[in-house]
Amino acid sequence: MLVTQWSHLKKRQSIRRWRKSLSLLQHKKVFDTLYADINGFTISRQARVDYDEMAFVYGEICFEPFIALLSGCSLNPHSVFYDLGSGTGKAVIACAMVYPIKACHGIELFPLLHDCAVQQHQQLLQRPEYHLAAQRIKFSLGDIRFANVQNATHIFINATAFFGEMWQQLSQHLEQVNQGTIVITTSKPLSSPCFRIEKSVLVEMSWGLVQTFIQQRI
Secondary structure (H helix, E strand, O other), X not given: OHHHHHHHHHHHHHHHHHHHHOOHHHHHHHHHHHOOOOOHHHHHHHHOOOOOOHHHOOXXXXXXXXXXXXXXXXXXXXXXXXXXXXXXXXXXXXHHHHOOOOEEEEEEOOHHHHHHHHHHHHHHHOOHHHHHHHHOEEEEEOOOOOOOOOOOXXXXXXOOOXXXXXXXXXXXXXXXXXXXXXEEEEOOOOOOOOEEEEEXXXXXXXXXXXXXXXXXXX
16 A cells, blocks of 8 residues: 555656646646637537538647657657647647747648637747747648648647548658658557557547557658
């Protein structure tokens, strides 16, 4: 019993140190303020009124679990992060706020969601303490199956709703990335022999706990 309690105590202390090292409480407070009045699910429904496909079902990251996921992906000052299907920009903005990497890109198909991400980016730019971080952010409209991501070092894809031909196309498209590039996908790994699964972990997302795959281009 004492051993179990000590183990839990050490784990809590480790989490506190991790949060402090990344200033997570400060970042999360600002992040929550940025998105306090944004309902990505409502915006997505409006954007998809003429596109009732399973692949376009909307989902969002949860701030701290997502940052924890990225913590195991060897981000550094030379890293270039992409979120394919970036929605309202949460993953891109969270990454840029916490990690001093080279660039953070988001690519989104639907203009309404893209416009929301751009607006949140502008709000972050207006905060002096995040001005440099915000300058590393770029949001673009486009189909992720054809996006140019050759300079990416890390790619995140909420792939839970992607199946069939679309998933196959995207998996093959990502074979263009450089050797060593990390690709993080939810629910399933890429459908390509060019990637090796390095790790699989459960991560909390807006729709619940989901198996997440960290893969590397070989």
